[in-house]
Amino acid sequence: MYARSKAIPYLSRIAALLVDLHYHLIFPAIRHTMPTRLSRLFSKEKEAEAEHKESQFKSPPSPGYGEPPPEYDAEHTIQPPDVTVGFSNLSLSNKNKDGFPSPDECTAHLKVLECFYRLRQKVGSTDGLFGITDSVVTESGVAIYDNASRLLAKLAEKRWAIFVSRAADRFEAWILALLPQAQMITIQELAAGAKSGRLLDRPANAPLQFSKNNMPPVDVLMVWHAYMLNPRAYLEDSIRYGRTSIWHTPFPWFAAASCINSETFDYEAGATAEPHFQEMTSLSWHNLDMAGPRVVNCPSCFSDNPAQWTTCPQKAPRVQIADHKMLSVALDDMLCSGSGFCDTYFDLTCISCKTSITHERLRAGKFCADVRKLFNKTVPMGGTVLGTEGLPGRFNGEVDTTYKHLSQTTNRLISCGLGASILNQPKLSGSGTNESMQGIREIVEKFTKDKTYMRKVRDSASPRMMRTEKIGIRRMMSRYWENHSSFALDLAGAVIRQESFVEKMHNIDWLHSPALPSTMRRLIVKYERFVSIMKNPRSMAVPTLDVDLAWHTHQLDPAGYMAYTVKHTRQFVDHDDKVAETRLNDAFAWTSKTYQKLYGEPYSECTCWYCEAVRESHTSAVSRLFNTTSASANDQLHSATQDPRKSVHISAHNAVRPTDESNSYQLSAGLKAEALEKQYQKACERARKKGKKEPRRDDYYYSDAWGYPVYIPAYSPYVGYVPYAPMYYPVTLGCMALGAGAAGNCCAGICGGGVAAGSCGGMGGDCAGGVAGGCGGPGGCGGPGGCGGSGGGGCGGGGGGCGGGGG
Template identity: 35%
Template sequence: MDVLTDEMSKEAPHKSEVIGQSSSERPPSYSDNQVEQPPLELPQLDLGSHLSSSTTVTRDQCIAHLKFLAVLADLRDTISSDDGLFGIHDADAERRQRYPDELNEARARIREKRWAVYTARAVDRYTKWWSIGLPQSRPMATIDDLESTDYENILICDTIVAWDTDNLPPLDILMVWHAHCLNPRNFLEDCIRYGKISTWVTGFPWEVIDRCINNHTMEYTVSEQAQRLFEQKLNIKWNNLHDPSTKQVNCTYCGRVNDVPWTKPDLGSPAQAFKYSHGYADDSFTEICVGCQRFIDHHRLKVAKFRKDLAATLYENLPMPGSFTNLQGIPKGSSIIKTTRGNLGDMLFATRIVQAVGKDLMDFTDGRVDRCKCIADLRYELSVKLWNKKILMKTHGVYLNSLRPGEKIQLRRMMSRYWENLGPFALDLVGAVIRQGTFVDKMDRIDWLHSPTVFDTMDRLIKKYEVFFRIMIENPGHMAVPTLDVDLAWHTHQLSPSRYYKYSTSKAPLGGKRTFIDHDDKVEEGKLSDGFAWTSKMYRRLTDGGVYSECTCWYCEATRTPDLYDRWITAGSVSRARAAADLLHDRPDVSSDPNKNPHISSHNAIRPTTKYYRCGLFRTMQEKRLISNYQKAARRAEKRGQRSDSKSSNSQGDPQYYMPYAFGYPIVMPFYAPYMMDPSINCHSYADNPACVNFTSADGNCCSGTCGKLFIHPAASIE
């Protein structure tokens, strides 16, 4: 049996062609099956029009987004393949690995590590640019602002950022900003917290960025004057690679500045590649202070970050991180009739509880005493405080014996700002960029930009996205999972944060709550697959027989089988969807390469790090169910005679022999499906795990905000 891979070579273009609308009567193609592609030559895109909040996105915006993603894909390829960069050499893999499978994995991990270090440096540069390079349109939000009846008006800003080619930042900073925006609620919190409302209102400057991208070479370039202005203002180099090889870190004990290397690479075994590297961007960072000879590590730096935020709450009247929006993501202040235990009480609960125990926590987290060595120690200390009913009474203002569900979630939300997050933002931006890299890579492989029907394709996916958004709004208790084409439109919409917020909050169903629809950046892979199957069913119902995933790979066939074929009676939308699904095998616009079709978007898929038995059992059962459904689809195809067709046979494959690629190298896996976590991500290559999620009492178990077991106090349990 053949082994399938997901790597397809890109043929070099040979001539120019202006891309226009297709005149074909058949629905426009999502991919082009021709071996040779013409070079990209786009007409002028209309990106300067001001859209109303009732509009989602335009096709020109989606195309500009595709161009930007193509530039990012080239950047990742360039950095990851630069032998010797950051002291990480390809020869390390050749010397240490004896077997071909391990050799390929080691090569992939080496490339990933270069990209991981580059991304960590990019986030550090973005942090400086966010603080100095972006205008502050208002002071940092205070607790008084949050308690105001017109708190939501904080999002109104009469000024916008005047973006031009002379004030755009370097590409690596744009990349981090892009990933930051694609976490809408977190980006909203950071804009409110740091007073960057004008940036929120202005959005991603597509028109200016597009002018800096060459349509032929896909290179992002600005003038030398723009580069000089950037370097003078921020005191860092335009080119990420020209910045120092060390980072300045303050000792948490004596406060002395230490120059620590970004990485001290140690490949080790492929299964735990770079786990024991101990630079700042590494998993096992440790450094001895040159002044006091005390240890500096990531855990102590996170505690110091919490202590800094705590001091700002106690002495500057600033809310704790995670306290800026209610459970629906809305920055909603107090009502005219104030209540102790309403939405505002929930929203500010984490801030109130640390105010109540602030002095004790300041002493406990003092780096000179070194009692609190990690966030797990802080979690335990807080859990002990929650046993004290006097503290709860001081927090609530009245005697209460339990916590509201909303208060528990807000407390976990605050703690999630410190688990696996070294930076000053609401989430770890290194992990956000890495997870987005999966989507960038898939968009680059589909390569819609070189399709002659690219404009029609964008029109189709925008309409599909509007149906998808309706599914999300009408089913707040379910998780809707996008396909790759829908995700492109969704991401493009989120990059206009203010318009996306207004569109989302205006679509509340009758009698429902206004909700700022979030883009969940971390979803356990099993739940992602289940959500995809549910979304496919809902899409079929709303479109009266439409096929959600126009792909014939084994996974999409297996996902469709229970809804369309495992029925005694078929009628209505099911019958029409079944007929449309059968025709996918004969449509020339559906590629024989599954990586050229817009199936499930899984860039946010993560795998739990827990060894809990039920998680592994559930994963095994899900894999067997998918294989069984695929085998049913294969038997149906044989009966129809489609297996004899070369296109169908190539597109099906066998899930047990599928070999995914990571940074250009095949990785052998016993089972792989498109809904699974990207095999390019090795959690040990990063300072903070980009796939951090746990279901037991391990570190980071509160990141998702749903576990209900962050604290041992019975009042903090939602079970």
Template identity: 35%
Template sequence: MGVFTSEKSKEAFSNIDGAVENEKSTEKTTERPPSYNQADELALAVPQLNLGGTGTTNDPVSADQCVAHLKLLAVLADLRDSISNNDGLFGLFDSEAERFPASSNEANVRIREKRWAVYTARADLESPEYETIVDSPTQVVWSPDNMPPIDILMVWHSHMLNPRDFLEDCIRYGRMSTWRTGFPFEVMNNCIDDRTLEYKTPESSQQTFENKVNLKWDNLLDPPGKELECPRCKKPKTVLWTEGGIGESLQEAFKENTGYADASFEAKCQHCQLLINHERLKVAKFYQDTFDLVQLNQPMPGSIYNLDGIPEGPRNFRIPLSWTNMIFPSRLLKCIDRDMLAFTDPRLDRCKSIDDLRSHMEVRLRDRKVLLAINGRGRSLLKGERIHFRRMMAHYWDNSSPFALDLVGAVIRQGTFVQKMDNIDWLHSPTVMETSERLIKKYKVFMDIMLQNPSKMAVPTLDVDLAWHTHQLQPRHYYNYSTMATYHGHRQFIDHDDKVDENKLSDGFEWTSKMYRRATDGGIYSECTCWYCEATRAPDIYDRLFSIGSSSRARNNADSLHDRPDISSDPERNPHISAHNAVRPTTRATEDPRVGHLQRIRLHQNYEKAARRAEKRGRTRSDAKSSKDGGYEPMYYAPYAWGYPMIVPYYGPYMCDPGISVLAVLGTAALGLVVGVLLLARVVVWGLLPVLVEQVEDAAEAAAEEGVEVEVAEEDVAVAAEVVVDAVVVVVADLPEE
């Protein structure tokens, strides 16, 4: 077995672990900084920033870097707003919304979203071309003269926020100088005007870009079509970016459009008559990757790093199992290269979609002769081999670009975070530096939680996410920082997944809040009093059989939030859960759709308890509206998506951004049968028992730490006794009528 690397990427492997930086300690402050939203709406409160260095072991990022990052996000928010509101851009007119008088706001949202998606697709086209300008064998020397246009900077920003994918692409395409150098904070900051927040570079940089890339600095000035190479005959074919209208249904807006930036893209080659679509382009990508593997020894996607995200190779004449698992996709394709190249050759057109490719490969993986040739014995695949095979295939499902992920989708999902940061508007706060220092401390606790629990999913709040994103924009330093700690003898390169099932995101947020409370001896993770945050922390700090130790202190801290003038129940004004990566499950492999239904039931329960608790203490919540049955309803939420209010009947910040549409969404199944009711009730009851057991274990653990006697509050006993009965009642009452 050989190492599957091209000449471009051999040098990359040797530099990953050698990129260790000298860390410097920083002084710690014990003063509590001012609150997050003490803002001055008149002037931008950005001091002179020192952006010459990187983070240290004690502080992975600096406050100056966080502020510079906020400036970039403000520029991107303005760009997003400008493009989406440009009536008629790309042939998309606001007047189409008039066809839906009962849902005009939603129609306008979909039109603005579509303009932004097309603009982002055009930016993605320019990104790989521009890399040839700044590529260097060692380190990129950034200056105002070689800075890219803002749309390319935006795409690079989103690419870096998927650290494992970014590392893989840099290794496979020999762009390690970009990985070593990281994001040009200092030069970028100097290119943004502090008063107008406009991104400006010298005229010379614009001329260099246009001459070398043969595209306009402003991508709106580029031609309305994209020149595409036919996969079969290699002749050029010009296709429109988007073609068609909004359609007859807002739930499937623009679904039938046939432009390159549309889901149903189709174009017939006038030379060979091949019908070109996204599926055939994905197959052509796979064919090219397999060809490069065979001819250039360039490893296949998904075979660059091991299960812990660490690129590795044979060490001291010893071949670790993790390495053989890691390169399994490349070993497999080298073994069956002739068959796969013939099957996916665009000239033959035998394979028309990724589904066809998967079915064909599954047959080969069941062939004992193939397994014998790969592993020396005809046995089933190891777990690690199966995972790396799935990783390889994941690069092709929704992605025909040369990169490890669909960057257009990544940019659009990041738009949610960009908009939330713009709404909070820390840049106009006179305490922006103190705010940044505070969130860095919180981020360090968050990182410790992730490092100590590698099998769990930790979910950041918005302030933590800002520091986390800022850290990831220094890829080499982020890699060193997240891999320097070991857990049970091995390192892990912590990834930032920007596509997470919304149900798992909510569960992860509740778990992270609990771990943060333990790590900080009673600290509140999400300093927010919106109904969702109240409902999320209630089980951990209120619905307990015993209230001692950090849980008792957390309860006091949570109660004090209602007395602080800087804390609001408006979810737009507080840095609570960061859910820009929430996606709805769309495949058969996802969880039962009843999981989301149960989650809403559970949150509703917890919220009602929080509202009753506040009422008993004489602090009626402003958003606590009584329901017909004597309970409380969570406040209806109307977030602004692309400038229009979108009513969300049952709001949770973990829910998908209403400004990001999904063509295929699995809805909650109607459970009209009695069998369905009983099954659902059983799931709720048995799902709550482990929670009660865990509370007892937590109490025992806290008692041992504190050395105090266990006291049981009367209110806690009543809550524990009622919770199962209430759950079953709510399940039956909340079922769909159909």
């Protein structure tokens, strides 16, 4: 929480102190009163033990129970403060220039995030949801109060994974019904629009108007929110599918805030919203009311097949398992081995052609379907709409000169013979060359090595591809690895990658801070400075949590955000949600140093061990000797203690952990950790000399997202976010492949190691560069020399991972 100004009048300060006191003593009980069934699971012995401990801290009862209570003085009673006053009546009607976020919009965003947080808790803790019951743990004979948290978290994680997959499906149905007349763009229309600069002109029906009475359900709203936070993927799909009306539609802050109860944070849309959604989509309003199967189109014979959402409850242990470790293994086996659509090992036999339908076959089927669209309707392949600077050719006076190579060459690569070869491969009941992305990659490799064919594709005497042409092929492939949805990235994975940020906003709890308005104003100023730092063409800027809130809020006005970033940075800045951990750490250190140098203030106002080590690394002995502004500002941070879990340090929800067979990344990460350790020891030594406490250090990641504490081993705040049980998701979360030709990576000869991480080496780099993506700024994924693809832009799922996940 930001410190209040010393200029506050005396009486106002007393009032503020009273509010703080009430908040800390009374409100937590209110704030944490949310639907949960987990507390009922603990034994009576555990409850008795808790009551015994609590009684030790209670003051003894006053003597004489028969004495009458003191008289009630209604006139002088101090009324408790209204903890919702800061976000109940927001001014959200007036838009700033370029859609720049206002304090009230940031506050409304916090309100929306808290609604999502509580939705996740409620879904995860609903016993019996999707057939997943707590009884496999509570009736197992395991000492519940010792081990229940970890075991029940596994069940909660799987319920949420299924819920989010269903939500992504429901969002697709909603957006198709929202613009039923939209037509996919052709290559000719794309080229003409790129040349004229009129491609993103506002249509007559934009922006779409939302009110409390036509808002979508909360799960659909959550997916839309996560989708918009991948700006380039959102732009690519808006252009490719002819949905520029929705591109010009900002997130409906006023309607969304009006739908969320300020006390319970329940989502309560207007009276006509439910029938309106049902009429549009033919779906039930509530996600959990969808009782029917998921309809899956066979990629071989194109017939529709009913599929179960999950079959994992069928694998529940049939006998009691009293040993905790054995029960944990049995739960993993149960929750990982399902064959339903939301399960990792989805497998369905087509009722018509008897082909085995899997997630991998659906991804290959999506690629083949897009090849047919290219042949039959000249619709460009996925990933071939934008240049490396994120622009579709010309926009607002700026020209992305790489657009032509990324778009035209890549589509010609498919249309000149490669695509026909892929479609004409014999099908072998699910094991044909064109029935997996691995097999399709092999065919692409074969054709790109054919010099005669590449001369024809390039219409040149030279078969050698330019760097931008290689990027174009890699970005095209990224739209199909680990992603069989119709979008540029897997939307369920996009939702999961936002969860750590949502949880951190809940932990910090700015919503209930008396300083909420001033905090929002201050973080907007800090974000504006952050954008100026992103202008640097050779470095990647990494936000702190407060900056990231404003940044996210700005991205939720897509057209305004694009106009602003192009104007101030000469490119459409992506918010890459896949960045290698060590790259994120290095970039954060650079951002901290640059910010402190430009503005004389610490970038991260957190006193955790990591932020202290970063500040120590860029605060010189000379600046401390002469007591410069930056050194003094760093020392002032220690005037008040902070809880690192609730502090605004690095925002690392987009961090991922690369994997490679040579362990080169692990060795590099080890060296980074050693360097941080040395800086941390220096910070500790300096603190001891000044008689201050050493920076707090926690070697774990703590989460209570499921309603009870779970500790996940982690080394520092920049490590990649991984769900408690990532193996329960259809895509692998939190990692990405580095080896050339590895699963989820590029075709051999197109890119070298490191490209799956989401970048091509920054300014002037090549596809073999090891830059791991971009968090923001030209040097990152999408800047000059960057990859431009949303969701990382790499060849892994949804943009650069070995499995479409991410931090």
